[in-house]
Amino acid sequence: MAKKISSRPISLSTQPESVTLIDVAKVAGVAPMTVSRALNRPELVRSDTQKKVLDAVRATGYVPNMLAGGLASSKSRLVAILLPTIANSIFAETVQALVDKLTEAGYQTLLGLTAYSTAREEALVEAILGRRPDGIVLAGTSHTKATVERLTKARIPVVEIWDLTNKPIDTVIGFSHEEVGKQVARHLLDKGYRRFGIVSVDDPRGLRRGKSLIAELRKQGIADTAFKILPAPATLQVGREGAALLFDEARPEVIVCSSDTLAQGVLAEAASRKLSVPRDVAVMGFGDLSTAAHVYPSLSTVRVDGTTIGMKAADALLSRFGASPSSMDMPARIDTGFSIIDRESA
Amino acid sequence: MAKKISSRPISLSTQPESVTLIDVAKVAGVAPMTVSRALNRPELVRSDTQKKVLDAVRATGYVPNMLAGGLASSKSRLVAILLPTIANSIFAETVQALVDKLTEAGYQTLLGLTAYSTAREEALVEAILGRRPDGIVLAGTSHTKATVERLTKARIPVVEIWDLTNKPIDTVIGFSHEEVGKQVARHLLDKGYRRFGIVSVDDPRGLRRGKSLIAELRKQGIADTAFKILPAPATLQVGREGAALLFDEARPEVIVCSSDTLAQGVLAEAASRKLSVPRDVAVMGFGDLSTAAHVYPSLSTVRVDGTTIGMKAADALLSRFGASPSSMDMPARIDTGFSIIDRESA
DNA sequence: CTGTTAGCGCCTTCAA
């Protein structure tokens, strides 16, 4: 009778063979395909069949194998996220929002950490594309040529975040770091400051903000701006050290920091030197949101809404996942902007 | 001549069919299996064959499909990490260390965020097991029965971190939160404090530390300890609010916080009330490492080395991956400990 | 050292 001897040996070992669609189908008394449908497209299955299947799933403890499903359907329900770092990171909120939204939509998230290295990013991209993700999110817009090529060839939605560019790989959601530097310069000049100091970690976007700030100051006739670049990650301690260097050398009227964490370190150093903020020295941070705002009345900051970036990135991906391949060619360029929050005048 | 007509249609579309092992094999002039070996177990392949294959890989731009590979070999080279949250998180360092080490070893990391909900954790575990990860890391030791069952049945290494228990699912790496509460109580009592206040977010481990602290104080004859529990996440602002409540009601001599971020908020509130720390009120944080240490001279804290936890978790996984299935039954229970850092006496 | 065969577990396609 048996058309084919079961290839699965009757297991005598304690290792419970993993339950497959076929096992569920047997228990439910339907074809494997029907189980698949009941699970993935229930609207195509009569409700009593549906029930039989679900009962069988519970009875067997079946967990669908997404490797097999993904291989067969070329849909992995996987989104990769690549960022420089997660420790003490300005990206934390973005990741949180992104992961939350994607999880809710039934996608899982692969996390890769590049440590601000485009070479490492390239290696990660290659490895990750091996998983055939349905989409990928990258922090920043600066990548190696090979990375861009691979990403383009992969023909999946690519979202670059936390920066802006005129030549995105696909979709880009962020703001201009040059514009941040420029606006911060103008804002502080308007308030009458003339001697500036900058504390930044060695992060490409932070450096660009700093350079743009200096460029704008130059335009306005201010030539010498002390620019302290310290190794990442941006910790309170690093902020303190940077501030110490500036206080010892340049005695700036205002210190601009590449992140709020650094700014808090600067505040700590100022306090330890009995310097009053902002009277003796003003401090400007970057990043904000749940950290510094409302808490340090003397701290100004550039506020960036990381949560919005994460949510928009998720939206961008999800809308493309549903869409037809042709509409794949309609990427977006979203400027989420930033705002300068001035605690002194609040 | 052709044993079989190529099943792959000659593509006229612009969509470049993705390159497979077979394509590489053709170009290299070897069998597909040889390509597979050259890529995964090069030591089994003669070096000139090896070279032919690598050249063909480069020429074709081949990216191995890990879904297919995983399905065939039942090895996914994937590790899942489940934590409550990543925003403002005490886990950031742990994740960083874990991801770094695993990436280096050729594993990729799936990130799931549970928001302190065991129900959500259960759903995530189920979804994630569908990817057939080679291992899984969970924050905490408190899970639903279904989660524990599924995890046990999955027969993969499971590492619970940032807590300790006598009944781990498998391996557990962390420290006792009860012990933290107790030691903090004793430490502060020794220093002469008698009126305590606690600010905690609604996080199970933070609450356990707080309860243990209170229990120990009771033992020592101190009955009334104000315990403010605020909704997560732990931000500076929440710390400020908690402190404000305590200052208005209880006027504690010392405030113990469930995280350093909260503690910093408490410092800010104290400052705004012109209270001197630690003279008027002492503040004890939790977590530390790159954040508070060395920066706030007035802040005491419980130091936990999140990086070590992450590295040990990675080690635990990697050693089991290499090992024989039988040695799978030798889990570990590692107490990474903690230390109380007292800035006042430093 | 290299090749052949036979699936891994699921979904697409087509037929009933």
Place this chain on the structure above:
DNA sequence: TTGAAGGCGCTAACAG
């Protein structure tokens, strides 16, 4: 609405 056949791309196991 359900079922049967075939293959997604790769690797284990064995043969040469």
